Amino acid sequence: MATNAGIEYALAERKYREAKTTEEKIKGLEEMLRTAPHHKASEKMLDQIKQKISKLRYQIEIKRAKKAGIKSLNIKREGAARVVIVGTTNSGKSTLLTRITNAKPVIAEYEFTTEEPEVGIMDYNGVNIQVIEMPAIIENFSNTKRGHEFLSIINDSDLVILTYRNQKEKDIVIKELWNSNVELPIIYYNNQDVEILKEMIWKNLKLVYVYTKMPSKDKDFPPVAFSKGSTVEDLAKKIHKDFINKFKFARIWGKSSKFVNGQQVGLKHILEDGDVIEMHMK
Ligand SMILES: Nc1nc2c(ncn2[C@@H]2O[C@H](COP(=O)(O)OP(=O)(O)OP(=O)(O)O)[C@@H](O)[C@H]2O)c(=O)[nH]1
Numbered sequence: 001m002a003t004n005a006g007i008e009y010a011l012a013e014r015k016y017r018e019a020k021t022t023e024e025k026i027k028g029l030e031e032m033l034r035t036a037p038h039h040k041a042s043e044k045m046l047d048q049i050k051q052k053i054s055k056l057r058y059q060i061e062i063k064r065a066k067k068a069g070i071k072s073l074n075i076k077r078e079g080a081a082r083v084v085i086v087g088t089t090n091s092g093k094s095t096l097l098t099r100i101t102n103a104k105p106v107i108a109e110y111e112f113t114t115e116e117p118e119v120g121i122m123d124y125n126g127v128n129i130q131v132i133e134m135p136a137i138i139e140n141f142s143n144t145k146r147g148h149e150f151l152s153i154i155n156d157s158d159l160v161i162l163t164y165r166n167q168k169e170k171d172i173v174i175k176e177l178w179n180s181n182v183e184l185p186i187i188y189y190n191n192q193d194v195e196i197l198k199e200m201i202w203k204n205l206k207l208v209y210v211y212t213k214m215p216s217k218d219k220d221f222p223p224v225a226f227s228k229g230s231t232v233e234d235l236a237k238k239i240h241k242d243f244i245n246k247f248k249f250a251r252i253w254g255k256s257s258k259f260v261n262g263q264q265v266g267l268k269h270i271l272e273d274g275d276v277i278e279m280h281m282k
């Protein structure tokens, strides 16, 4: 009844305000949601309650993930991008990691050898890319003891390499990623040649690498990586914040130099893989 609804709501609100734990707070808010008047004028208030509930639920998730194991959650990002190797057990994840990075994980015939994420660095023309082998995916992965923690590392990546032994396993991994809202580009690993695979990884990361150079000096190594579509201006900003003010023009050698080698370009010029950029300052 309309009049009682007001009292019930007031009681629920009090329960929420007096709640000591996050779980109790959520319960109070849920009761508020149930007992609040539902009409046009209260829509905004209902939305606010819903938002509060999702925030609190998120806090609980984070706490649970942290409890499960702080170590893996804190893998530091290194290099220009992060790639994860995700697949079923014994599908060759560790073998692949040793092929494309400097890491030395244990490779064994038995299942579930890799229990913690294994981190390696892949070199692509001098650019470092972080590659992480995730422990094997099984059905209902997100409900496993450390599923959330591992999935948060996957979600914090730029690209997935998916390994599997047969179509059934491939479908399981795709389903688990889908269920956990992982929306990353995927490369399906089919024992591609290492160099071909590295090119595929680079292409899917949508990055460019370029070399900087000072007049009458050799090009600098290693190259610098940027997202595709970046310009001379982005490069100048990355080198030093004063560069933009002192910038006169740049000369470019490589793919993006359309007419002559050492073509003179301005700040808006778009960079391409392998370009050498010589900066001229005022
Ligand atoms: N025939 C064949 N065997 C492979 C291939 N890649 C790996 N293996 C073998 O398969 C077994 C498992 O390889 P791992 O690289 O450890 O597989 P993983 O996916 O890391 O396995 P877990 O970490 O245990 O989940 C090892 O005995 C490897 O020698 C491959 O391409 N072909």
Ligand SMILES: [Mg+2]
Pocket (backbone or CB within 6 Å): 093, 094, 095, 105, 106, 107, 113, 114, 133
């Ligand atoms: Mg392994």
